[in-house]
Amino acid sequence: MHNLSIMRRPAPKTLSKELAQQLYETSYYGKAVVVTDKPVVLLAATRKQWLAQIRILQHQRASTLNTTKIAEIKRQISWRQAINFSARPPEEILEAGITFGTAETFVACPPMCRTAYITYEFSKERLYMLTSWMPKGGVVIFYE
Numbered sequence: 092m093h094n095l096s097i098m099r100r101p102a103p104k105t106l107s108k109e110l111a112q113q114l115y116e117t118s119y120y121g122k123a124v125v126v127t128d129k130p131v132v133l134l135a136a137t138r139k140q141w142l143a144q145i146r147i148l149q150h151q152r153a154s155t156l157n158t159t160k161i162a163e164i165k166r167q168i169s170w171r172q173a174i175n176f177s178a179r180p181p182e183e184i185l186e187a188g189i190t191f192g193t194a195e196t197f198v199a200c201p202p203m204c205r206t207a208y209i210t211y212e213f214s215k216e217r218l219y220m221l222t223s224w225m226p227k228g229g230v231v232i233f234y235e
Contacts, residue, residue, distance in 0.1 A: 121205030
């Protein structure tokens, strides 16, 4: 994991809510992957939290008269709605903005992404293979 930033975070009560918030903050910089042992389940839960955050923004937009703030909130809503999620194994490159998969999936097709979230433990060899195609300055976040 050469030239990658490593972050360790404690396991939150609700991983999907934490991921939705973190993905919002980091996906501005490029594609992201979430390495999990249950990709479909975590994708569904995280997507639900993502949509809940969109509803909160829509409520904020409806409750303000400030045109500058309305324009900013509209931009955030549009950007969030444009992000796509996937739990399908990538063929060659990541097609979705946020891809969920197992370590085996990403070792078979290493992700070229800016951010990787690791939610379970697996061998260091797989971790190195998984992160080998990440660009310099990429971020790997471990949930313990």
